[in-house]
Amino acid sequence: MTTSSESPDYRAINHANWESRVPVHAASDEYRLDRYVAEPGLLSEIVEFDRERLGDVTGLDVVHLQCHLGNDSLSLARLGANVTGLDFSASALAHARRVSAEGGPHVEYVEADVYDAPDVLGTHRFDLVYTGIGALCWLPSVTRWAETVVRLLRPGGELFIREGHPVLWALDDPRPDELVVLAFPYFETDGVHFSETETYTEQAGPIAAPDIVSFNHGLAEIFNALWSAGMDITLFEEHATVPWNPLGPAMEPIGGGEFRLRERAERLPCTYTLRARLR
Known part of the structure:
Protein backbone atom coordinates (compact mmCIF):
# COMPACT_ATOMS: atom_id res chain seq x y z
CA MET A 1 0.00 0.00 0.00
CA THR A 2 1.16 3.54 -0.72
CA THR A 3 -0.44 6.68 0.63
CA SER A 4 -0.57 10.37 -0.24
CA SER A 5 -2.67 13.35 0.84
CA GLU A 6 -3.08 14.52 -2.75
CA SER A 7 -6.35 13.72 -4.56
CA PRO A 8 -6.55 15.76 -7.79
CA ASP A 9 -9.55 13.87 -9.17
CA TYR A 10 -10.91 11.54 -6.53
CA ARG A 11 -14.05 10.67 -8.47
CA ALA A 12 -12.28 9.50 -11.64
CA ILE A 13 -9.77 7.48 -9.62
CA ASN A 14 -12.44 5.83 -7.49
CA HIS A 15 -14.77 5.23 -10.43
CA ALA A 16 -12.04 3.33 -12.30
CA ASN A 17 -11.31 1.31 -9.17
CA TRP A 18 -14.94 0.32 -8.64
CA GLU A 19 -15.45 -0.59 -12.28
CA SER A 20 -12.46 -2.92 -11.98
CA ARG A 21 -13.89 -4.50 -8.84
CA VAL A 22 -17.29 -5.29 -10.34
CA PRO A 23 -16.45 -8.51 -12.24
CA VAL A 24 -14.61 -9.87 -9.19
CA HIS A 25 -17.44 -9.02 -6.81
CA ALA A 26 -20.15 -10.28 -9.16
CA ALA A 27 -18.46 -13.68 -9.37
CA SER A 28 -17.76 -13.97 -5.65
CA ASP A 29 -19.47 -16.15 -3.07
CA GLU A 30 -19.73 -13.13 -0.78
CA TYR A 31 -22.19 -11.33 -3.06
CA ARG A 32 -24.15 -14.52 -3.92
CA LEU A 33 -25.88 -13.03 -6.99
CA ASP A 34 -27.07 -16.38 -8.32
CA ARG A 35 -28.60 -17.20 -4.94
CA TYR A 36 -30.64 -13.99 -5.02
CA VAL A 37 -32.10 -15.15 -8.33
CA ALA A 38 -32.75 -18.70 -7.12
CA GLU A 39 -34.10 -17.74 -3.68
CA PRO A 40 -36.76 -15.01 -3.89
CA GLY A 41 -36.85 -14.65 -0.11
CA LEU A 42 -33.10 -14.23 0.41
CA LEU A 43 -32.04 -11.05 2.24
CA SER A 44 -28.54 -9.62 2.48
CA GLU A 45 -26.71 -10.18 5.75
CA ILE A 46 -26.29 -6.39 6.02
CA VAL A 47 -30.05 -5.83 6.00
CA GLU A 48 -30.64 -8.83 8.26
CA PHE A 49 -28.20 -7.42 10.84
CA ASP A 50 -30.25 -4.23 11.21
CA ARG A 51 -33.70 -5.59 10.43
CA GLU A 52 -35.09 -4.90 13.91
CA ARG A 53 -33.62 -1.39 13.96
CA LEU A 54 -34.91 -0.75 10.45
CA GLY A 55 -38.50 -1.59 11.32
CA ASP A 56 -41.36 -1.98 8.85
CA VAL A 57 -40.54 -0.49 5.44
CA THR A 58 -43.67 -1.76 3.68
CA GLY A 59 -44.88 0.76 1.15
CA LEU A 60 -42.11 3.28 1.82
CA ASP A 61 -40.36 5.04 -1.05
CA VAL A 62 -36.70 4.24 -0.39
CA VAL A 63 -33.53 5.37 -2.15
CA HIS A 64 -30.35 3.37 -1.57
CA LEU A 65 -27.34 5.58 -2.23
CA GLN A 66 -24.12 3.94 -3.48
CA CYS A 67 -25.93 0.64 -3.96
CA HIS A 68 -23.16 -1.24 -5.89
CA LEU A 69 -24.52 -4.66 -6.98
CA GLY A 70 -27.89 -4.03 -5.35
CA ASN A 71 -27.99 -6.78 -2.71
CA ASP A 72 -29.25 -4.42 -0.02
CA SER A 73 -31.55 -2.59 -2.45
CA LEU A 74 -33.18 -5.85 -3.48
CA SER A 75 -33.46 -6.93 0.15
CA LEU A 76 -35.32 -3.73 1.06
CA ALA A 77 -37.67 -4.34 -1.87
CA ARG A 78 -38.25 -7.90 -0.62
CA LEU A 79 -39.29 -6.37 2.69
CA GLY A 80 -41.99 -4.41 0.89
CA ALA A 81 -40.37 -1.06 0.07
CA ASN A 82 -40.51 0.74 -3.28
CA GLU A 108 -35.30 0.97 -10.24
CA TYR A 109 -31.56 1.48 -10.72
CA VAL A 110 -30.12 4.85 -11.71
CA GLU A 111 -26.54 5.70 -12.67
CA ALA A 112 -25.34 8.90 -11.03
CA ASP A 113 -22.91 10.35 -8.53
CA VAL A 114 -24.32 10.47 -5.01
CA TYR A 115 -23.99 14.26 -4.79
CA ASP A 116 -26.08 14.56 -7.98
CA ALA A 117 -28.88 12.36 -6.67
CA PRO A 118 -31.44 15.13 -5.98
CA ASP A 119 -30.96 16.62 -9.45
CA VAL A 120 -31.25 13.21 -11.13
CA LEU A 121 -34.02 11.67 -9.01
CA GLY A 122 -35.92 14.75 -7.92
CA THR A 123 -36.13 16.46 -4.55
CA HIS A 124 -38.30 15.60 -1.54
CA ARG A 125 -39.68 12.36 -3.01
CA PHE A 126 -38.43 9.67 -0.61
CA ASP A 127 -39.55 8.48 2.82
CA LEU A 128 -36.21 6.85 3.60
CA VAL A 129 -32.62 7.32 2.46
CA TYR A 130 -30.65 4.11 3.06
CA THR A 131 -26.86 3.86 2.97
CA GLY A 132 -24.89 0.70 3.63
CA ILE A 133 -21.40 -0.32 4.68
CA GLY A 134 -18.39 1.36 3.07
CA ALA A 135 -20.09 4.38 1.50
CA LEU A 136 -19.10 7.58 3.30
CA CYS A 137 -15.39 6.80 3.00
CA TRP A 138 -15.63 7.55 -0.75
CA LEU A 139 -17.07 11.04 -0.27
CA PRO A 140 -14.88 14.09 0.45
CA SER A 141 -17.50 16.18 2.27
CA VAL A 142 -19.88 14.72 4.84
CA THR A 143 -21.60 18.13 5.05
CA ARG A 144 -22.45 18.00 1.36
CA TRP A 145 -23.64 14.41 1.79
CA ALA A 146 -25.99 15.39 4.63
CA GLU A 147 -27.40 18.22 2.53
CA THR A 148 -27.94 15.74 -0.31
CA VAL A 149 -29.87 13.42 2.02
CA VAL A 150 -32.13 16.24 3.16
CA ARG A 151 -32.89 17.30 -0.40
CA LEU A 152 -34.02 13.75 -1.19
CA LEU A 153 -36.35 13.38 1.80
CA ARG A 154 -39.98 14.34 2.22
CA PRO A 155 -40.87 16.27 5.40
CA GLY A 156 -40.51 13.87 8.31
CA GLY A 157 -38.48 11.45 6.20
CA GLU A 158 -35.63 9.42 7.65
CA LEU A 159 -32.03 8.41 7.05
CA PHE A 160 -30.83 4.91 7.92
CA ILE A 161 -27.16 4.02 7.71
CA ARG A 162 -24.82 1.31 8.92
CA GLU A 163 -21.25 2.28 8.24
CA GLY A 164 -17.68 1.43 9.06
CA HIS A 165 -16.60 3.23 12.22
CA PRO A 166 -14.12 6.09 11.67
CA VAL A 167 -11.79 4.40 14.15
CA LEU A 168 -11.76 1.30 11.93
CA TRP A 169 -11.02 3.38 8.83
CA ALA A 170 -8.06 4.97 10.65
CA LEU A 171 -6.38 1.63 11.42
CA ASP A 172 -3.21 0.36 9.81
CA ASP A 173 -3.21 -2.78 7.68
CA PRO A 174 -3.08 -6.17 9.44
CA ARG A 175 0.17 -6.55 11.36
CA PRO A 176 2.06 -9.78 12.15
CA ASP A 177 1.91 -8.98 15.88
CA GLU A 178 -1.86 -8.33 15.60
CA LEU A 179 -1.55 -4.94 17.28
CA VAL A 180 -4.34 -2.49 16.49
CA VAL A 181 -2.61 0.71 15.37
CA LEU A 182 -4.10 4.06 14.38
CA ALA A 183 -2.16 5.14 11.30
CA PHE A 184 -4.50 7.25 9.15
CA PRO A 185 -6.67 10.32 9.73
CA TYR A 186 -9.73 10.02 11.93
CA PHE A 187 -11.01 13.46 10.95
CA GLU A 188 -12.05 14.67 7.50
CA THR A 189 -9.09 15.68 5.32
CA ASP A 190 -8.41 16.23 1.62
CA GLY A 191 -8.20 12.45 1.23
CA VAL A 192 -5.65 9.69 1.50
CA HIS A 193 -4.39 7.86 -1.59
CA PHE A 194 -4.04 4.07 -1.44
CA SER A 195 -2.98 1.53 -4.02
CA GLU A 196 -4.50 -1.89 -3.31
CA THR A 197 -4.19 -4.62 -5.91
CA GLU A 198 -6.79 -6.81 -4.20
CA THR A 199 -10.36 -6.10 -3.22
CA TYR A 200 -12.15 -7.47 -0.16
CA THR A 201 -13.59 -10.59 -1.81
CA GLU A 202 -11.90 -13.77 -2.97
CA GLN A 203 -10.46 -13.32 -6.44
CA ALA A 204 -8.25 -14.93 -9.04
CA GLY A 205 -5.85 -12.04 -9.54
CA PRO A 206 -5.17 -8.33 -9.08
CA ILE A 207 -7.75 -5.73 -10.07
CA ALA A 208 -6.95 -3.55 -13.07
CA ALA A 209 -7.27 -0.15 -11.36
CA PRO A 210 -5.82 -0.44 -7.84
CA ASP A 211 -5.67 3.26 -6.93
CA ILE A 212 -8.28 4.78 -4.61
CA VAL A 213 -8.80 8.00 -2.67
CA SER A 214 -10.39 7.52 0.73
CA PHE A 215 -11.96 10.05 3.11
CA ASN A 216 -12.62 9.53 6.79
CA HIS A 217 -15.23 11.47 8.79
CA GLY A 218 -15.23 11.62 12.58
CA LEU A 219 -18.43 10.93 14.46
CA ALA A 220 -18.81 14.56 15.56
CA GLU A 221 -18.40 15.67 11.94
CA ILE A 222 -21.16 13.29 10.86
CA PHE A 223 -23.50 14.30 13.70
CA ASN A 224 -22.92 18.02 13.19
CA ALA A 225 -23.47 17.71 9.44
CA LEU A 226 -26.83 16.02 10.00
CA TRP A 227 -27.93 18.45 12.72
CA SER A 228 -26.92 21.46 10.61
CA ALA A 229 -28.81 20.09 7.61
CA GLY A 230 -32.01 19.88 9.66
CA MET A 231 -32.06 16.30 10.94
CA ASP A 232 -32.43 14.89 14.45
CA ILE A 233 -30.55 11.69 15.33
CA THR A 234 -33.02 9.19 16.76
CA LEU A 235 -30.81 6.09 17.05
CA PHE A 236 -27.08 5.55 17.32
CA GLU A 237 -25.40 2.24 18.18
CA GLU A 238 -21.75 1.25 17.90
CA HIS A 239 -20.88 -2.38 17.13
CA ALA A 240 -17.77 -4.47 17.82
CA THR A 241 -18.37 -6.38 14.56
CA VAL A 242 -17.97 -5.68 10.86
CA PRO A 243 -19.26 -7.64 7.81
CA TRP A 244 -15.86 -8.34 6.29
CA ASN A 245 -12.39 -9.13 7.65
CA PRO A 246 -10.36 -5.89 7.71
CA LEU A 247 -7.50 -7.09 9.94
CA GLY A 248 -6.64 -10.61 8.82
CA PRO A 249 -5.62 -13.01 11.62
CA ALA A 250 -6.49 -10.42 14.29
CA MET A 251 -10.19 -11.02 13.49
CA GLU A 252 -12.47 -14.03 13.88
CA PRO A 253 -15.80 -14.88 12.20
CA ILE A 254 -18.81 -15.02 14.52
CA GLY A 255 -21.56 -15.92 12.04
CA GLY A 256 -23.95 -13.93 9.92
CA GLY A 257 -21.06 -12.66 7.83
CA GLU A 258 -19.69 -10.67 10.79
CA PHE A 259 -16.13 -10.50 12.18
CA ARG A 260 -14.69 -9.11 15.41
CA LEU A 261 -11.30 -8.86 17.08
CA ARG A 262 -10.08 -12.25 18.21
CA GLU A 263 -8.59 -10.84 21.41
CA ARG A 264 -10.45 -8.33 23.59
CA ALA A 265 -13.03 -7.35 21.01
CA GLU A 266 -14.24 -4.56 23.30
CA ARG A 267 -11.19 -2.50 22.26
CA LEU A 268 -12.46 -1.68 18.79
CA PRO A 269 -15.66 -0.05 17.53
CA CYS A 270 -15.92 -1.56 14.05
CA THR A 271 -19.24 -0.23 12.73
CA TYR A 272 -22.20 1.85 13.78
CA THR A 273 -25.89 2.11 12.97
CA LEU A 274 -27.47 5.56 12.80
CA ARG A 275 -31.02 6.70 12.19
CA ALA A 276 -32.08 10.34 11.78
CA ARG A 277 -35.33 12.16 11.01
CA LEU A 278 -35.84 15.33 9.01
CA ARG A 279 -37.37 18.06 11.13
Whole structure:
Protein backbone atom coordinates (compact mmCIF):
# COMPACT_ATOMS: atom_id res chain seq x y z
CA MET A 1 0.00 0.00 0.00
CA THR A 2 1.16 3.54 -0.72
CA THR A 3 -0.44 6.68 0.63
CA SER A 4 -0.57 10.37 -0.24
CA SER A 5 -2.67 13.35 0.84
CA GLU A 6 -3.08 14.52 -2.75
CA SER A 7 -6.35 13.72 -4.56
CA PRO A 8 -6.55 15.76 -7.79
CA ASP A 9 -9.55 13.87 -9.17
CA TYR A 10 -10.91 11.54 -6.53
CA ARG A 11 -14.05 10.67 -8.47
CA ALA A 12 -12.28 9.50 -11.64
CA ILE A 13 -9.77 7.48 -9.62
CA ASN A 14 -12.44 5.83 -7.49
CA HIS A 15 -14.77 5.23 -10.43
CA ALA A 16 -12.04 3.33 -12.30
CA ASN A 17 -11.31 1.31 -9.17
CA TRP A 18 -14.94 0.32 -8.64
CA GLU A 19 -15.45 -0.59 -12.28
CA SER A 20 -12.46 -2.92 -11.98
CA ARG A 21 -13.89 -4.50 -8.84
CA VAL A 22 -17.29 -5.29 -10.34
CA PRO A 23 -16.45 -8.51 -12.24
CA VAL A 24 -14.61 -9.87 -9.19
CA HIS A 25 -17.44 -9.02 -6.81
CA ALA A 26 -20.15 -10.28 -9.16
CA ALA A 27 -18.46 -13.68 -9.37
CA SER A 28 -17.76 -13.97 -5.65
CA ASP A 29 -19.47 -16.15 -3.07
CA GLU A 30 -19.73 -13.13 -0.78
CA TYR A 31 -22.19 -11.33 -3.06
CA ARG A 32 -24.15 -14.52 -3.92
CA LEU A 33 -25.88 -13.03 -6.99
CA ASP A 34 -27.07 -16.38 -8.32
CA ARG A 35 -28.60 -17.20 -4.94
CA TYR A 36 -30.64 -13.99 -5.02
CA VAL A 37 -32.10 -15.15 -8.33
CA ALA A 38 -32.75 -18.70 -7.12
CA GLU A 39 -34.10 -17.74 -3.68
CA PRO A 40 -36.76 -15.01 -3.89
CA GLY A 41 -36.85 -14.65 -0.11
CA LEU A 42 -33.10 -14.23 0.41
CA LEU A 43 -32.04 -11.05 2.24
CA SER A 44 -28.54 -9.62 2.48
CA GLU A 45 -26.71 -10.18 5.75
CA ILE A 46 -26.29 -6.39 6.02
CA VAL A 47 -30.05 -5.83 6.00
CA GLU A 48 -30.64 -8.83 8.26
CA PHE A 49 -28.20 -7.42 10.84
CA ASP A 50 -30.25 -4.23 11.21
CA ARG A 51 -33.70 -5.59 10.43
CA GLU A 52 -35.09 -4.90 13.91
CA ARG A 53 -33.62 -1.39 13.96
CA LEU A 54 -34.91 -0.75 10.45
CA GLY A 55 -38.50 -1.59 11.32
CA ASP A 56 -41.36 -1.98 8.85
CA VAL A 57 -40.54 -0.49 5.44
CA THR A 58 -43.67 -1.76 3.68
CA GLY A 59 -44.88 0.76 1.15
CA LEU A 60 -42.11 3.28 1.82
CA ASP A 61 -40.36 5.04 -1.05
CA VAL A 62 -36.70 4.24 -0.39
CA VAL A 63 -33.53 5.37 -2.15
CA HIS A 64 -30.35 3.37 -1.57
CA LEU A 65 -27.34 5.58 -2.23
CA GLN A 66 -24.12 3.94 -3.48
CA CYS A 67 -25.93 0.64 -3.96
CA HIS A 68 -23.16 -1.24 -5.89
CA LEU A 69 -24.52 -4.66 -6.98
CA GLY A 70 -27.89 -4.03 -5.35
CA ASN A 71 -27.99 -6.78 -2.71
CA ASP A 72 -29.25 -4.42 -0.02
CA SER A 73 -31.55 -2.59 -2.45
CA LEU A 74 -33.18 -5.85 -3.48
CA SER A 75 -33.46 -6.93 0.15
CA LEU A 76 -35.32 -3.73 1.06
CA ALA A 77 -37.67 -4.34 -1.87
CA ARG A 78 -38.25 -7.90 -0.62
CA LEU A 79 -39.29 -6.37 2.69
CA GLY A 80 -41.99 -4.41 0.89
CA ALA A 81 -40.37 -1.06 0.07
CA ASN A 82 -40.51 0.74 -3.28
CA VAL A 83 -36.79 0.98 -3.92
CA THR A 84 -34.54 3.09 -6.13
CA GLY A 85 -30.85 2.19 -6.14
CA LEU A 86 -28.26 4.75 -7.20
CA ASP A 87 -24.60 4.15 -8.05
CA PHE A 88 -21.94 5.67 -10.31
CA SER A 89 -20.83 2.29 -11.74
CA ALA A 90 -22.67 1.31 -14.92
CA SER A 91 -21.32 -2.23 -14.84
CA ALA A 92 -22.42 -2.75 -11.23
CA LEU A 93 -25.92 -1.57 -12.08
CA ALA A 94 -26.07 -3.96 -15.04
CA HIS A 95 -25.64 -6.88 -12.63
CA ALA A 96 -28.13 -5.36 -10.19
CA ARG A 97 -30.77 -4.95 -12.90
CA ARG A 98 -30.30 -8.55 -14.05
CA VAL A 99 -30.75 -9.96 -10.56
CA SER A 100 -33.82 -7.81 -9.97
CA ALA A 101 -35.34 -8.83 -13.30
CA GLU A 102 -34.67 -12.55 -12.81
CA GLY A 103 -35.23 -12.88 -9.07
CA GLY A 104 -37.61 -10.00 -8.30
CA PRO A 105 -39.04 -7.80 -7.09
CA HIS A 106 -38.47 -4.77 -9.30
CA VAL A 107 -35.90 -2.19 -8.22
CA GLU A 108 -35.30 0.97 -10.24
CA TYR A 109 -31.56 1.48 -10.72
CA VAL A 110 -30.12 4.85 -11.71
CA GLU A 111 -26.54 5.70 -12.67
CA ALA A 112 -25.34 8.90 -11.03
CA ASP A 113 -22.91 10.35 -8.53
CA VAL A 114 -24.32 10.47 -5.01
CA TYR A 115 -23.99 14.26 -4.79
CA ASP A 116 -26.08 14.56 -7.98
CA ALA A 117 -28.88 12.36 -6.67
CA PRO A 118 -31.44 15.13 -5.98
CA ASP A 119 -30.96 16.62 -9.45
CA VAL A 120 -31.25 13.21 -11.13
CA LEU A 121 -34.02 11.67 -9.01
CA GLY A 122 -35.92 14.75 -7.92
CA THR A 123 -36.13 16.46 -4.55
CA HIS A 124 -38.30 15.60 -1.54
CA ARG A 125 -39.68 12.36 -3.01
CA PHE A 126 -38.43 9.67 -0.61
CA ASP A 127 -39.55 8.48 2.82
CA LEU A 128 -36.21 6.85 3.60
CA VAL A 129 -32.62 7.32 2.46
CA TYR A 130 -30.65 4.11 3.06
CA THR A 131 -26.86 3.86 2.97
CA GLY A 132 -24.89 0.70 3.63
CA ILE A 133 -21.40 -0.32 4.68
CA GLY A 134 -18.39 1.36 3.07
CA ALA A 135 -20.09 4.38 1.50
CA LEU A 136 -19.10 7.58 3.30
CA CYS A 137 -15.39 6.80 3.00
CA TRP A 138 -15.63 7.55 -0.75
CA LEU A 139 -17.07 11.04 -0.27
CA PRO A 140 -14.88 14.09 0.45
CA SER A 141 -17.50 16.18 2.27
CA VAL A 142 -19.88 14.72 4.84
CA THR A 143 -21.60 18.13 5.05
CA ARG A 144 -22.45 18.00 1.36
CA TRP A 145 -23.64 14.41 1.79
CA ALA A 146 -25.99 15.39 4.63
CA GLU A 147 -27.40 18.22 2.53
CA THR A 148 -27.94 15.74 -0.31
CA VAL A 149 -29.87 13.42 2.02
CA VAL A 150 -32.13 16.24 3.16
CA ARG A 151 -32.89 17.30 -0.40
CA LEU A 152 -34.02 13.75 -1.19
CA LEU A 153 -36.35 13.38 1.80
CA ARG A 154 -39.98 14.34 2.22
CA PRO A 155 -40.87 16.27 5.40
CA GLY A 156 -40.51 13.87 8.31
CA GLY A 157 -38.48 11.45 6.20
CA GLU A 158 -35.63 9.42 7.65
CA LEU A 159 -32.03 8.41 7.05
CA PHE A 160 -30.83 4.91 7.92
CA ILE A 161 -27.16 4.02 7.71
CA ARG A 162 -24.82 1.31 8.92
CA GLU A 163 -21.25 2.28 8.24
CA GLY A 164 -17.68 1.43 9.06
CA HIS A 165 -16.60 3.23 12.22
CA PRO A 166 -14.12 6.09 11.67
CA VAL A 167 -11.79 4.40 14.15
CA LEU A 168 -11.76 1.30 11.93
CA TRP A 169 -11.02 3.38 8.83
CA ALA A 170 -8.06 4.97 10.65
CA LEU A 171 -6.38 1.63 11.42
CA ASP A 172 -3.21 0.36 9.81
CA ASP A 173 -3.21 -2.78 7.68
CA PRO A 174 -3.08 -6.17 9.44
CA ARG A 175 0.17 -6.55 11.36
CA PRO A 176 2.06 -9.78 12.15
CA ASP A 177 1.91 -8.98 15.88
CA GLU A 178 -1.86 -8.33 15.60
CA LEU A 179 -1.55 -4.94 17.28
CA VAL A 180 -4.34 -2.49 16.49
CA VAL A 181 -2.61 0.71 15.37
CA LEU A 182 -4.10 4.06 14.38
CA ALA A 183 -2.16 5.14 11.30
CA PHE A 184 -4.50 7.25 9.15
CA PRO A 185 -6.67 10.32 9.73
CA TYR A 186 -9.73 10.02 11.93
CA PHE A 187 -11.01 13.46 10.95
CA GLU A 188 -12.05 14.67 7.50
CA THR A 189 -9.09 15.68 5.32
CA ASP A 190 -8.41 16.23 1.62
CA GLY A 191 -8.20 12.45 1.23
CA VAL A 192 -5.65 9.69 1.50
CA HIS A 193 -4.39 7.86 -1.59
CA PHE A 194 -4.04 4.07 -1.44
CA SER A 195 -2.98 1.53 -4.02
CA GLU A 196 -4.50 -1.89 -3.31
CA THR A 197 -4.19 -4.62 -5.91
CA GLU A 198 -6.79 -6.81 -4.20
CA THR A 199 -10.36 -6.10 -3.22
CA TYR A 200 -12.15 -7.47 -0.16
CA THR A 201 -13.59 -10.59 -1.81
CA GLU A 202 -11.90 -13.77 -2.97
CA GLN A 203 -10.46 -13.32 -6.44
CA ALA A 204 -8.25 -14.93 -9.04
CA GLY A 205 -5.85 -12.04 -9.54
CA PRO A 206 -5.17 -8.33 -9.08
CA ILE A 207 -7.75 -5.73 -10.07
CA ALA A 208 -6.95 -3.55 -13.07
CA ALA A 209 -7.27 -0.15 -11.36
CA PRO A 210 -5.82 -0.44 -7.84
CA ASP A 211 -5.67 3.26 -6.93
CA ILE A 212 -8.28 4.78 -4.61
CA VAL A 213 -8.80 8.00 -2.67
CA SER A 214 -10.39 7.52 0.73
CA PHE A 215 -11.96 10.05 3.11
CA ASN A 216 -12.62 9.53 6.79
CA HIS A 217 -15.23 11.47 8.79
CA GLY A 218 -15.23 11.62 12.58
CA LEU A 219 -18.43 10.93 14.46
CA ALA A 220 -18.81 14.56 15.56
CA GLU A 221 -18.40 15.67 11.94
CA ILE A 222 -21.16 13.29 10.86
CA PHE A 223 -23.50 14.30 13.70
CA ASN A 224 -22.92 18.02 13.19
CA ALA A 225 -23.47 17.71 9.44
CA LEU A 226 -26.83 16.02 10.00
CA TRP A 227 -27.93 18.45 12.72
CA SER A 228 -26.92 21.46 10.61
CA ALA A 229 -28.81 20.09 7.61
CA GLY A 230 -32.01 19.88 9.66
CA MET A 231 -32.06 16.30 10.94
CA ASP A 232 -32.43 14.89 14.45
CA ILE A 233 -30.55 11.69 15.33
CA THR A 234 -33.02 9.19 16.76
CA LEU A 235 -30.81 6.09 17.05
CA PHE A 236 -27.08 5.55 17.32
CA GLU A 237 -25.40 2.24 18.18
CA GLU A 238 -21.75 1.25 17.90
CA HIS A 239 -20.88 -2.38 17.13
CA ALA A 240 -17.77 -4.47 17.82
CA THR A 241 -18.37 -6.38 14.56
CA VAL A 242 -17.97 -5.68 10.86
CA PRO A 243 -19.26 -7.64 7.81
CA TRP A 244 -15.86 -8.34 6.29
CA ASN A 245 -12.39 -9.13 7.65
CA PRO A 246 -10.36 -5.89 7.71
CA LEU A 247 -7.50 -7.09 9.94
CA GLY A 248 -6.64 -10.61 8.82
CA PRO A 249 -5.62 -13.01 11.62
CA ALA A 250 -6.49 -10.42 14.29
CA MET A 251 -10.19 -11.02 13.49
CA GLU A 252 -12.47 -14.03 13.88
CA PRO A 253 -15.80 -14.88 12.20
CA ILE A 254 -18.81 -15.02 14.52
CA GLY A 255 -21.56 -15.92 12.04
CA GLY A 256 -23.95 -13.93 9.92
CA GLY A 257 -21.06 -12.66 7.83
CA GLU A 258 -19.69 -10.67 10.79
CA PHE A 259 -16.13 -10.50 12.18
CA ARG A 260 -14.69 -9.11 15.41
CA LEU A 261 -11.30 -8.86 17.08
CA ARG A 262 -10.08 -12.25 18.21
CA GLU A 263 -8.59 -10.84 21.41
CA ARG A 264 -10.45 -8.33 23.59
CA ALA A 265 -13.03 -7.35 21.01
CA GLU A 266 -14.24 -4.56 23.30
CA ARG A 267 -11.19 -2.50 22.26
CA LEU A 268 -12.46 -1.68 18.79
CA PRO A 269 -15.66 -0.05 17.53
CA CYS A 270 -15.92 -1.56 14.05
CA THR A 271 -19.24 -0.23 12.73
CA TYR A 272 -22.20 1.85 13.78
CA THR A 273 -25.89 2.11 12.97
CA LEU A 274 -27.47 5.56 12.80
CA ARG A 275 -31.02 6.70 12.19
CA ALA A 276 -32.08 10.34 11.78
CA ARG A 277 -35.33 12.16 11.01
CA LEU A 278 -35.84 15.33 9.01
CA ARG A 279 -37.37 18.06 11.13
